Amino acid sequence: MAGRGGPAGRGRILRRSRQADDRGLLPPDALVSFAALRxxxxxxxxxxxxxxxxVGLQPVKTKIREIASLLLVSQVRERFGLVAPRPSLHMCFTGSPGTGKTxxxxxxxxLLHRLGYLDQGHMVAAMRxxxxxxxxGQTAPRTKKIVNEAMGGVLFIDEAYHLHRAENAQDYxxxxxEILLQMMENDRDKIVVILAxxxxxxxxxxxxxxGMRSRIAHHLDxxxxxxxxxxxxxxxILGQSSYYLSDGAVKVLRDYLGVRMSQPxxxxxxxxxxxLERAQFLHASRLIADAERPWSRDDLMRLEDVDLIPVLAAAQDVRAA
Ligand SMILES: Nc1ncnc2c1ncn2[C@@H]1O[C@H](COP(=O)(O)OP(=O)(O)OP(=O)(O)O)[C@@H](O)[C@H]1O
Ligand SMILES: [Mg+2]
Structure with missing residues (x-):
């Protein structure tokens, strides 16, 4: 074990309690590795x-890793007594509905909570x-209430562009x-705003x-x-709730998605x-309907093509209409 001020072991993170000097800092000649800290x-x-x-979202995952790396390095810089500026982490998430922004x-x-950037790891979602x-007179108290709820965590504003109505000069x-802009500047060590x-x-x-543009440092598409x-x-999604698709059901789901992808x-x-939630209802009804038949554990887990065919048919009806 490296003692106070002594040589630091490679491949090991130095614990503050063992390595710290009087100000809780690491000695300048200490060496750190990130595995243990991570x-x-x-x-x-x-x-x-x-x-x-x-699934997917590679650029988003890469960006998240970058942010995590910066914050970790920042923590270690702090332990060496180096300047460790808190990066501004207000963000903008853009993408179609259902692409995983929330x-x-x-x-x-x-993540930001675990990295010590935020005191709490909660998220408050709000819309216009x-x-x-x-x-x-209603707007400021309403906004401040939500902002207070989000303090220490993330304030996630969905469809943020609805906040601004250029056509109406009186729009609240x-x-x-204005309140958000001020808070994003003054409280940026307490809250992260994500506009989506x-x-x-x-x-x-x-x-x-x-003003908003200049305060948003990270854009994730x-x-x-x-x-x-x-x-x-x-x-x-199915695996998380102990269901799976039969080979036939996989094909019907594919057809269904093919139809739905081109629809508004x-x-x-x-x-x-x-x-899939709809298919789970149909699956349950199918099993219940055959009341005398013994069903196995696997039957309870497996969605069949017949459980998805009505879902596909409904989507095709919309297209035909
Ligand atoms: N990459 C993904 N991997 C696994 N599940 C995903 C993925 N993207 C979205 N989902 C699932 O799709 C659903 C919708 O995702 P989410 O609500 O995060 O989308 P969103 O971008 O916030 O949508 P909206 O713009 O409509 O608010 C969720 O149930 C989520 O679990
Ligand atoms: Mg959402």
Whole structure:
């Protein structure tokens, strides 16, 4: 064991209690490696579960790793008494509905908490109606209440561009934006704001809200999923609740997704989840209907093509209409 001020063991992180000088700092000649620090913070668990539980989203995962790396290095710099500036971590998540923005927001809150950036790992999601009042005097208290709830965690604002209504000079949304701008600057060590929405509308929003643009340091774009990714999302969602698809059901799900992908209101992961939830109802009804027949554990887990065919048919009806 390296003693106080003594040589540091390579491949080992130095514990502050053993290595610290009087100010709790590491000696300048100490050497650190990150493996133990990563394990200690639990971030490897978060990053591994991101990889395991989220299909695709490579650029998003890379960005999250970058943020995690910077914060870890920052922690160690601090232990050496080096300047460790807190990076601004307000973010913008753009992408189509159901591409995982809210899911990643929750993970981000957890990660930033584990890395010591946020005191708590919670996320408060809000939209225009949660923030903007109907009458004069309502907006500021409403917004401040939500902001207070989110303090120590992440404030996630869905469809942030709805806050701003350029056509209406009297719009109270302007008040929300002013409060947010101030808070994003003054409380940036206590809260992370994530604005989410469609890419083109978010870009337009930033065009007219330069203050907002300048406070958002990280832009993460969530790409549309392809058919294979949607199928993988489906299998993942089912696996998490101990269901699986028979080979026949896999084909019907593929057909269903093929139809739905070209329809309006297609919502990627959410559409997959909804279809599979519907299939679970149909599966349950099928088993119950055959009351005398003995069903096995595997029968209880396996969704058959017949459990998805009505779901596919409903989507085809919409197309025909
Ligand atoms: N990459 C993914 N891997 C696994 N599941 C996913 C993935 N992306 C989305 N999902 C699932 O799809 C559903 C919708 O995701 P989520 O609510 O995060 O999307 P969103 O981008 O916030 O949508 P919206 O823009 O409509 O708010 C969730 O149930 C989520 O678990
Ligand atoms: Mg969402």
């Amino acid at each position: 394990a200690e913070s639990g971030i490897d668990d978060v990053l591994a579960s991101l990889d395991r539980e989220l 899911t990643v927001g929750l993970r981000m809150a957890d 109606d949660d923030l903007v009042g109907e009458y004069i 949304g302007k008040e929300v934006i 929405g469609y890419k083109d509308r978010m870009d337009a929003f930033f065009e007219v809200n330069a 969530f790409a549309d999923y392809d058919l294979e990714e949607l199928e993988a999302i489906g299998e993942l 209101r297609f919502a990627h992961g959410r559409t997959v989840r909804n279809a």
